[in-house]
Amino acid sequence: MLTSQRKALILERLRRDGQVIAKALADDLGLSEDTIRRDLREMAAEKLLKRVHGGALPLSPELPDFSTRQAVSSDAKRRLGAYAANMIRPGQTVFLDGGTTNAEIARHLPKNLAVTIVTHSPTIAGELEHHPTAEVIVIGGKLYKHSMVATGAAAMAAIASIRADLFFLGVTAIHPARGFSTGDFEEAAIKRHIAQCAAETYVLATAEKLDAASPCQILPIKSVSGLIVPSGIFEESLAPYRDAELPIFLA
Amino acid sequence: MLTSQRKALILERLRRDGQVIAKALADDLGLSEDTIRRDLREMAAEKLLKRVHGGALPLSPELPDFSTRQAVSSDAKRRLGAYAANMIRPGQTVFLDGGTTNAEIARHLPKNLAVTIVTHSPTIAGELEHHPTAEVIVIGGKLYKHSMVATGAAAMAAIASIRADLFFLGVTAIHPARGFSTGDFEEAAIKRHIAQCAAETYVLATAEKLDAASPCQILPIKSVSGLIVPSGIFEESLAPYRDAELPIFLA
């Protein structure tokens, strides 16, 4: 196993679990703890993670805790969520990806709308607890700690049995050439699979996600049906996507 | 569990509850009070909190968040949850039914315990979002709105693929003759199915559930491994169950 592979894997586990433990890593990779410790030390020097006794933590540990969770949603995300929610027609089946932006869609879902919402995020499902008319279907599987979405073979199989009219895809980065991407390979695979099972896929993106590239690509630009961005964004950032004939909606 | 995670968790609880109690922290984290006291002492030295007899307080006394404080369960449910959580051994696979009482089990799960938690309730899964060591598997399916648990054929099939060591069953009623029951037929079927896939089934019940009968029976008395009730309950209410040789645990 190459050193860089090992470091990438450490980063992935950090993302997935929100922590890594030196001993466990050494066991899993069949290497000595010294090697792992050296890796962690170096990665800490590169500001890729925070070294702590016994292992390491992500640099910016998950901020959205109980008290702040609702407050962190920016105005832009709320506008995106409200806009997307109003795209949904009665009777449709809508797949909601995980993430804080998609949580806003769930919150803004009109209360008299009879729809079927499918999601692989228990958090999103929880948002719909008190919705009077939505039918909620949750995709099961092993939960990724950090992003709280179901993954794995069971989730893939369950998704395959769904035909959604709309899919609101959450991404971490959008790039004119590389398309839509997310940081984790497994998550990317799931998202790609969902997109294949949905008639139309829309991406909600705040400004900071534009022109960024992330290691794992999900979809090329042309395979999504539209991009929803907050109004007030720089037009020149959007130009490459307009050139690619990607419909853009201003929320 | 890493030390820095523990300290972060203490700070989060301080913000959320406006206080922390050393004893309760030690309990929930599965550590000795000494360790907690050391943490609190160190954090007080770093001016992160104010140390007081029995626990600690936030430095800046913020407004107490009544909206979240009111959502807390009764003392009896908390005790039941803590008791059940401490029955769980490292490495076990535990199926948690839905409901507020089982949510307390999730909340009190010692933070250093490596376990696999399976649940068909997105709400319960959400409770475990910040648990450092638990593997969480969620059972998917159509959500039953009232109780927010997955039901239907998909859920039944997913459950059949699980082998749990323990199943903590939530019920709406217990009756010496009619056994354990719940109000809804579909939910009853799911619960019965889970019990069949688990080695041991325990029921947590507060006083008001005893001697009540509900339309849909889940299980007869003798097919569960034990009943966990809050201490202080009337002994005569328990007598019929003791006669039925059902092990009773006082939390």
Next chain:
DNA sequence: CAGGAATTTGCACGAATATGCGCATATTTT
């Protein structure tokens, strides 16, 4: 292709850290 430099990895060992327990003391409650 030969040989030296650089990198990687594991091991040993002393230092640092983390944790639990006993016990004497301090504080609160009854």
Next chain:
DNA sequence: AAAATATGCGCATATTCGTGCAAATTCCTG
């Protein structure tokens, strides 16, 4: 005042850490 509870300290134990060092591998250079 007595009992119950909480606290701090010292100590023992178990991990974990960092460093120096040697062996193995890879890279580089002439």
